[in-house]
Amino acid sequence: MVSYWFSLCTVIGTAFALNMLFNIPVWIGVLLTGFSTLILLALQKYGIRKLEFLIAFLVLTIAVCFLIELHYSKPDPKEVLYGLFVPQLKGNGATGLAISLLGAMVMP
16 A cells, blocks of 8 residues: 555656646646656566666766756866865755755655
8 A cells, every 4th residue: 555655656746847847737747657657667578687778878868967067057176076075055945955856866
């Protein structure tokens, strides 16, 4: 029963995330999430290595996009290194942003 509720919350949460990021209607986000889940489950019949390759490819895509964005923004390298080791919350809404990031990265 717990896994059912967890799966349902994951699908709905992903649909809301797609809505916030790309203005996709929630019901289409639910369909996209369900479809992507079915694709991942279908890949399992071809072996776990194929599934691992797909997930590694998706993570690599995220890393490349991050590096491209980092190149465009041209941050000060000293500040980036400092921020890696000494996190800070500055400005209005910083706490809410930190909670949102925690929920987006840790909860899934």
